[in-house]
Amino acid sequence: MKNYLSINSLIPSFNKALNIPGDKSLSIRWVLLASQAIGKSKAYNLLESDDVISAIVSMRKLGVKILKKKDCYEINGVGLSGFSHKNNLNLDAGNSGTFARLLCGALAGNIMNVKVTGDPSLSKRDFSRVVKPLELFGISIKTTRNKMPITVRGSKFLRPIFYKEEKGSAQVKSAILLASLNTPGQTIVKSKISRNHTELMFKNCLNIPLKLKKYKNYEIIKVEGKTNYKGFNYNIPGDISSAAFFIALTILANKSSIKMKNVNYNKSRIGIIEILKKMKAKIKITNIKNYKGEKVADISVTSSKNLIGINCPKSLNTKSIDEFLIIFLLCAKAKGISKFIGISELRQKESDRLKMAARFLKSIGINVDEKFDSLKIYGNPNLKIKKKIIIKNFLKDHRVFMMSCVAALTLGGDFEIYDKNSINSSFPNFLDLLKKLGAKIDNTHLN
């Protein structure tokens, strides 16, 4: 059945301010951690997307009371190892790798069987990365070849672990840290640098005894488990991974500018800004503030016709992991060759994003050289698309969909883009915000 939206005109110039919805990583962490607190927690500006709703619905099934109030969500935490539910409970993590993997850690002290399932995209993803460390704690995990469904049964006799996390995966690090909360003694993770929201919440919201030492390429985190903590309130800042699509849209649009206020500006998330500054994009960061250990800032962007390609340092990879698709699109319009190495983790996301990016760029007339772990993009500053482009993204990857919309609105062509519902994972009002900026989007072929 035909079920696509069409875009066949460029976005007219705009000069606007936008509110970017709450950060997904912080929203999921707040739901998981507030659920295990003692007493009440409130979150303002919680992201209301399917990934976060999966977390809320699952916590409710685990016996946690969660209310949606007028301007906030309220959770009545059950304390550590306090979930209560029938045996063989089924939980659906939907499309969310973050929620599914962190949940496995949060179930460490829960001694009933919980079966975790997900959608077709999540069911293809690898769970060995969390199964390995979690089993060391004494958690029982059953999977078929490390894929979903996963049955997790925690233990009353958990033992603390020392683990070397070598992928630079915040999901793995956080699953371990969540398990450590329920485990007596000191858990130690030697982790390649990755986003640090869990550690910041532990320290600044939960007062968990956590020691952290930073080295050049890794850090050592030590957590004392079994420390109950009180409920905490959180005002979730905007998600830089969502802002990324509007940053790119504005750079590529004609004579436009945008301001996005109160966006999470955590150092471990701003690879896109560092890369785009090197590419000579016009981006201004103002009003940087500290909020519970997180940085938040206002991001202003103006259009620029003189992007240059980038030889991207490997050290920026984990900081930009969710933004690479849209960065690649910007490289297509930049002068010169852009090179990215050490990026095979992109193949482990909601879809194989390295393959999707290469296929997309080729379809719009850009030469690329795709290897297992790298991508070269031969930019063309005069790039204009003049043909019909059909984007079917069979694993329904939200970021592939959003990147395609940005391309259609700035590079021309006649686009048919399928899988609109994918945006519900992370950015349900994405199309409304595009329309607010003046984008013409034809919905007549959407069911």
Ligand code: S3P
């Ligand atoms: C996330 C970590 C990243 C990122 C994902 C969100 C998190 O995954 O891609 O969208 O909230 O911890 P990895 O840590 O597996 O790279």
